[in-house]
Amino acid sequence: MVPSGQEADNQPLHVAISEQLKAKIESGKYEPGERLPSEFDLGEAFGVSRTTVRKAIANLIQQGLVTTQQGKGIFVTEQHKITFSMSNPLMTFDAALRQQGYQGRVQSLRFQRVKASPEISHRLQLSTRGAEVYWQEKIIYADESPIALDMVYYPETIGKSLSAQLQAGFTYSTLLANGIDLNAAKVTLESIPATYELSEYLAVPLGMPLLVFNYVAYQGNHQPIVCGKTLSRSDWTCYNAEINLD
Amino acid sequence: MVPSGQEADNQPLHVAISEQLKAKIESGKYEPGERLPSEFDLGEAFGVSRTTVRKAIANLIQQGLVTTQQGKGIFVTEQHKITFSMSNPLMTFDAALRQQGYQGRVQSLRFQRVKASPEISHRLQLSTRGAEVYWQEKIIYADESPIALDMVYYPETIGKSLSAQLQAGFTYSTLLANGIDLNAAKVTLESIPATYELSEYLAVPLGMPLLVFNYVAYQGNHQPIVCGKTLSRSDWTCYNAEINLD
DNA sequence: TAGTGGTCTAGACCACACG
DNA sequence: GTGTGGTCTAGACCACTAC
Secondary structure (H helix, E strand, C coil): CCCCCCCCCCCCHHHHHHHHHHHHHHCCCCCCCCECCCHHHHHHHHCCCHHHHHHHHHHHHHCCCEEEECCCEEEECCCCCEEEECCCCHHHHHHHHHHCCCCEEEEEEEEEEEECCHHHHHHCCCCCCCCEEEEEEEEEEECCEEEEEEEEEEEHHHHHHCHHHHHHCCHHHHHHHCCCCEEEEEEEEEEEECCHHHHHHCCCCCCCEEEEEEEEEEECCCCEEEEEEEEEECCCEEEEEEEECC | CCCCCCCCCCCCHHHHHHHHHHHHHHCCCCCCCCECCCHHHHHHHHCCCHHHHHHHHHHHHHCCCEEEECCCEEEECCCCCEEEECCCCHHHHHHHHHHCCCCEEEEEEEEEEEECCHHHHHHCCCCCCCCEEEEEEEEEEECCEEEEEEEEEEEHHHHHHCHHHHHHCCHHHHHHHCCCCEEEEEEEEEEEECCHHHHHHHCCCCCCEEEEEEEEEEECCCCEEEEEEEEEECCCEEEEEEEECC
């Protein structure tokens, strides 16, 4: 009883419906930003219950094709993509944003002195046991959209002396402006689905992919200056690199 | 009427339930690989309908914490993570797999001569219009798990002469074994949610994050030898790099 | 006030796994 | 056969948005 005749059979109804809607989105029949018919209307159009329509919409949300707004409707996702160079680790965020036509801004959620965990001690090569570090969490915005959550650890001396500036601006710019030149880094990149907590910070649906950029950055003399991780919305961000094995 | 007393209020029931289950998983009360109670039993335990339990389980699936198997049950996800070095682009897959204790294997889905698209022509720096290239799609396995889908384009001469070997093995190993030495690459890394098609190839739920490793690899003389993209399960894979700006 | 998506229920039937 | 997750229904109420 697939209504608007289509598709191979023995496919669940909600899949058939979401695939039909997906085709309309990808072919441009529903344009980015456009509102889809309401769940009720879609149910009537396809001859199914609202529950089934909602499952179909959930499929589209998981694929990042639409978002929903309570009281307003279902909207086709608009595309953005900002590329960050791995050759100048994360800290180029502000320059990269500016260069690609966005206004960058940070919102500091937390900036406090804490006892370094063994892992952080190791990454920052702190020799004294139980040394203190500064721990910052901040949200990075491109224009008005939150696109990344940055969790950073600074050695005590740096965090203390640059406290005010680090809370107001971007990490790399602040360090550079104070004569601290980073010229090496060890990084890893992976991806995780957004938890509830992260989905609220970054205004994404539960489970949406986030890129995790894990880094330790060093000064010329191999002294670690900062480490941390940047969790960024994968629908907004991309990393690139040029590799030479010579 | 939140049953097993807990949590702030005005949180949806399905969220409260999934967060409780999540806590039990992360604290180890449900161990990796272990089966959770059935949907029916969970519904009784929490005093909610099966629909609500299913929504809670869906939340956990989206966060990568559990997987379901029809007829069998709900199981806590087991953790794996294989790290690939970006300094030796994608092609080190087999060496990296072996080194980290997995048996690597490829399954070729397609290997055929096609007319190069403008994009591929550009990436491979093909001068003649409408040149032909070899297009390969293959699935990469770690032991018995599919972990990546590799889509590769080779210039005609290479694809033709190494046809049999490229279909049977890993790209980099095959090229190296034939005296083709890659020593530079341009790469980008991003992440996307799995579509239906990809979720079937890689045996993951719809929407699970996939890492997209996009690459063009060059021979010493700056000649592009191969380009393509590797879509890998983000729960299995991680990329790292060491960066020097000296 | 009307329309939208968000939550939740109770119940039905199906497909698959296992003994 | 029994138990499991997968699909689907019909209907209720709530929260939010807009007019």
